Amino acid sequence: MSVPLLAVDGLSRSFGKLVVLSQLDLLVEAGGIHAIIGPNGAGKTTFFNLVTGALGPDVGHIRFDGSEIVDLPSYRRTALGICRTFQNIRLFGSMTVLDNVLLGLHCRTRGGLLTPLVGVPFRRPRAEVGARERAGEILELVGLAGTAARSAVELPYGQQRRLEIARALASAPKLLLLDEPSAGMNTQETIELEALIGEVNRRGVTILLIEHKMSLVMKLSRVVTVLNFGQKIAEGPPAAIQRDPRVIEAYLGSE
Amino acid sequence: MPDLAYLVFLVADGALAGSIYALVALAFVVVYKASRMINFAVGEWTMLGARTAAAASHTIGLGPGGAVAVGCAGVVALALLFNRIVLRPLSRSSLLSLIMLTLGVGIFMRGAATVVFAGVPARIASPFPLDPLVVAGVPLSVDKIVAAVIATACIAALSWFFRGSRTGLALRAVASDQQVALAVGIDLHRHFAITWALVGVLSVLAGTLWSFVSGGGFGIELLGFKVFPIVILGGLDSLAGTIVGAFAVGILESLVAGYVDPIVGGGFSHVASYLVLIATLFVRPFGLFGRPDVERV
Numbered sequence A: 001m002s003v004p005l006l007a008v009d010g011l012s013r014s015f016g017k018l019v020v021l022s023q024l025d026l027l028v029e030a031g032g033i034h035a036i037i038g039p040n041g042a043g044k045t046t047f048f049n050l051v052t053g054a055l056g057p058d059v060g061h062i063r064f065d066g067s068e069i070v071d072l073p074s075y076r077r078t079a080l081g082i083c084r085t086f087q088n089i090r091l092f093g094s095m096t097v098l099d100n101v102l103l104g105l106h107c108r109t110r111g112g113l114l115t116p117l118v119g120v121p122f123r124r125p126r127a128e129v130g131a132r133e134r135a136g137e138i139l140e141l142v143g144l145a146g147t148a149a150r151s152a153v154e155l156p157y158g159q160q161r162r163l164e165i166a167r168a169l170a171s172a173p174k175l176l177l178l179d180e181p182s183a184g185m186n187t188q189e190t191i192e193l194e195a196l197i198g199e200v201n202r203r204g205v206t207i208l209l210i211e212h213k214m215s216l217v218m219k220l221s222r223v224v225t226v227l228n229f230g231q232k233i234a235e236g237p238p239a240a241i242q243r244d245p246r247v248i249e250a251y252l253g254s255e
Numbered sequence B: 001m002p003d004l005a006y007l008v009f010l011v012a013d014g015a016l017a018g019s020i021y022a023l024v025a026l027a028f029v030v031v032y033k034a035s036r037m038i039n040f041a042v043g044e045w046t047m048l049g050a051r052t053a054a055a056a057s058h059t060i061g062l063g064p065g066g067a068v069a070v071g072c073a074g075v076v077a078l079a080l081l082f083n084r085i086v087l088r089p090l091s092r093s094s095l096l097s098l099i100m101l102t103l104g105v106g107i108f109m110r111g112a113a114t115v116v117f118a119g120v121p122a123r124i125a126s127p128f129p130l131d132p133l134v135v136a137g138v139p140l141s142v143d144k145i146v147a148a149v150i151a152t153a154c155i156a157a158l159s160w161f162f163r164g165s166r167t168g169l170a171l172r173a174v175a176s177d178q179q180v181a182l183a184v185g186i187d188l189h190r191h192f193a194i195t196w197a198l199v200g201v202l203s204v205l206a207g208t209l210w211s212f213v214s215g216g217g218f219g220i221e222l223l224g225f226k227v228f229p230i231v232i233l234g235g236l237d238s239l240a241g242t243i244v245g246a247f248a249v250g251i252l253e254s255l256v257a258g259y260v261d262p263i264v265g266g267g268f269s270h271v272a273s274y275l276v277l278i279a280t281l282f283v284r285p286f287g288l289f290g291r292p293d294v295e296r297v
Helices: A044-052 A074-080 A097-108 A126-141 A157-170 A187-202 A214-220 A238-243 A245-252 B003-035 B042-060 B064-090 B095-116 B142-164 B166-176 B178-183 B188-214 B220-234 B239-259 B268-283
Strands: A004-015 A018-029 A033-037 A059-064 A082-084 A175-179 A206-210 A223-228 A231-236 B133-135 B138-140
Touching (some): A004 A206, A018 A206, A033 A044, A044 A074, A044 A082, A074 A082, A074 B178, A097 A126, A187 A206, A187 A214, A206 A214, A214 A238, A223 A238, A231 A245, B003 B142, B003 B239, B042 B095, B042 B220, B142 B166, B142 B188, B166 B188, B178 B188, B220 B268
Parallel strands (some): A082 A175
Antiparallel strands (some): B133 B138
């Protein structure tokens, strides 16, 4: 295995007496697509929350790109190159598509308190012009070119998912965490999503994916980690995971 | 004065007052939007703004402009300190306790102001002529017009700030969904601080302008109560609605003072906006411009 981009060591988190994640070790290889699967309540989303800093762990270490990040606030982790999407789409609904992407770019554009964005009578600073060009490129990449001025809530469901990915990509992540990106998508949309994730990965973004659709997991990922009741029960290439008796038991129950 | 001219006078006079209400209401709404906190001390902040500027004027001997600048620096510093020392450690406690806290802070500020500013005049002397300006037979007081112009300029600047600057965009993101704002890399604490700095500036401007037109610091805290009919009318989460609401309340008060007060013997203008508040809550509990999912005061 090459250098891990994300190295998680002994990570635990409980809510009251409920242990959601217990002593999790996980390595995410740089440049790959890594999937996390597991039954509902296995601790997958909690794991994402711990990696992005939305939650703090009870114990454990998270190393990203060689440095310890477990004590850093969320926004610092985003600056280092970790960004996520949410299981339930969470866009800034009342804003335009472009504003959503510009917010993703917020941490990458330098500017003072009053740096103007748009529509001001005096000249726009170079950084913001660059930001808008970059936002346009990202929208094109995810297939949302031409929707920039629309309000985010007006987009159809599949496109809202794409916009969430676009917003995350705007922060120029090294590691992109996708929380069930295909949830609620039909077959056609899932195939398009698969192509998009593949393309993003080819551009050098390491992807960590929570997913229930096995077809997507099997096609995309190099490594699959299986969680059950907060513990890792299996890890390996998708083909091996599919045959693993512990995994089959976790999903179907033992006889 | 002929009937029509009297009506125009009342509307104009009310709109001029409304522009200052708008500043106070905006100080309230920026905090609400960023953190869902209802700041019951907004009137006290305005009082503090007026008195700090007045103190700068009377003790250092600055002119109105300089006094307002020094006042802004002082109150912004206090607001930032309040945010850092009081609010930030409480950021995980319930909204209800924060709201109660603002009530306590308001009382503390009133008490402390009488001690700290003891013996210092409560207002900057108005630099504007006292004789009213007569436009087409309608007398308008100069200080009110100037106050309205300054207030309108501030409102325009603030609207631009929220719509057109990158910080404004980030503030709107914080208002929309804190968790997602965090996830895209926005430093919440930094933006809460910016919000409180805005409260500081708005307080000094609104307080000073109000002391020009009302002729003294007396009862300036009560200005805070005007905020509630305004934001209920305009919708708690809408900046544009807040501005419309402020003008509506100003004009309503003026009309009621002009037409109803002489009949009932006075004082009804102070009540009228609260009747509208109650009526609005019955008809559109989320305000005329607000979205339905908003909490009520």
